[in-house]
Amino acid sequence: MTTQIESRRQRKVRQNSPISLIQKHSPKIIRPLVALAIFLVIWQVLCLSPASNLPSPIKVWQETWDPLIIKPFFDNGGTDKGLGLQIAASLGRVAIGFSLAAIVGIGLGILVGSTQFMYDAVDPIFQVLRTIPPLAWLPISLAAFRDSQPSAIFVIFITAIWPIIINTTVGVQQIPQDYKNVARVLRLSRQKYFFKVLFPAAVPYIFTGLRIGIGLSWLAIVAAEMLVGGVGIGFFIWDAYNSSRLSEIILALIYVGVVGLLLDRLVGFVASKVVPEEQK
């Protein structure tokens, strides 16, 4: 009896040991890592022969280690900069374009959603314009602005604005009649109605629009930069393709994906702070 209890005690894992931590988070950490490892192995096997078109993971790692991975902020002048600086430049353009789109989009969305007249007037136009692919706006904006930088920012703006407008419009239109009745009975002034009833009721929808918009913006900037040039991750990818530096492309793609995910999570985090719990 005593020996059995002792061995049971020995077998019990201590609370804070690494094994117990991994066991606790196993579904979220171990499983993706295992899937990733299997994927890398398949990739390596597919690209084993020297005649393959794409580099294998090991080759990518070897070719991009120095300087791209270990020195993300090197600056050799012109467009020969580290990936950190390239991504920062792209993010800068996204920031300007997205902020403009957010301000104009939310304003227009509230205006369109508040009055049936405006909604009936502009909704068909919006439905047509929003299906135009972002890059199709590039020639027009280049012709209008004549400079590549404002054109790229305009492409971001026009990409991000449609989900923001449409979601804001829906948010304003769906305000429950009960809240409107309360505002009518209390005879709230237009200003008070806007700040105390309309805006807080529409905020969850606005943040949905912003979240979709940021994702589309990041997609659009990479594509726009390929055509427009300058310092940016899109041009880096296109330039690397033209110089047949495929490993650099693959590394840049990984970075682009990770940054896109972080942007989405950032907007989601801001939304979770601003939107009250009960509304979700």
Add this chain to the structure above:
Amino acid sequence: MSVFVEVDHVDRVFPLPNGGSYVALKNIELKVRQGEFISLIGHSGCGKSTLLNIIAGLDKASRGGVILEGRQVTKPGPDRMVVFQNYSLLPWLTVRENIALGVDEVMGHRPAGERKGIIEHHIDLVGLRAAAKKRPGELSGGMKQRVAIARALAIRPKLLLLDEPFGALDALTRGGLQEQLMKICEESNVTCIMVTHDVDEALLLSDRVVMLTNGPESHIGQIIDVEIPRPRQRMEVVNHPSYYSLRNEMIYFLNQQKKAKLHQSKKPQVVARNGLEKVNLEIGFIPLTDCAPLVVAQEKGFF
């Protein structure tokens, strides 16, 4: 008898999408004195909430109107505050802020300290001191309804309109809130019009019970005076001699309405016998001895 609120021959017709029209209310006429408590009772769909919305000014009557203290009601206003069936609390504001929304709007000309005092007094009045900082998402149904009542009373309306205020609550909470409402109405002499399904609640709280017939084209079927003296106790009121006779009158009326509705939905059946077509005629409700000629004729075989 000075009339405080008068509902003057109100009709309400709704246009239907297929072009027809639905007459919800027909020729509603009601006079309410100041300080009276009126209950509106009827089956679902008879237009009680529609009538309440018209009195509040949220809806406009197709014909006729509502007169409050000599002036016609055209738009909603804080002097006719409504306690909605769904509470209608703004979920992003705390309890205190919800009540403050009304108070600050209506009593904006008063100093801030006085307004704060009014808000705190009403929070205590409904017993929500402990939950004053919580949001509606953290409150139970009874607490939310108490906030709605506090918000309505804090702005000192002339007319308090309640749309099935206790419908979604359990019996215990309902009993407590009914007593609180009675106490508050007596203290502040507020005129109240309440829509309810609950016959006992109507008898406990009101001075008069207005019973509406079934829709469409519902009108006032009967008005019952509740002579039970105030102040009333929830547990004691059932002992009053007229309680059960009043209750039975109301239940009988509601049952008649239900039967009338069933009769309406039954279509006349054509019966063919002996080569002659027979039709079942719906003559309607003929009280006892008045139908004697028809019974004799039926016995004789005329039809």
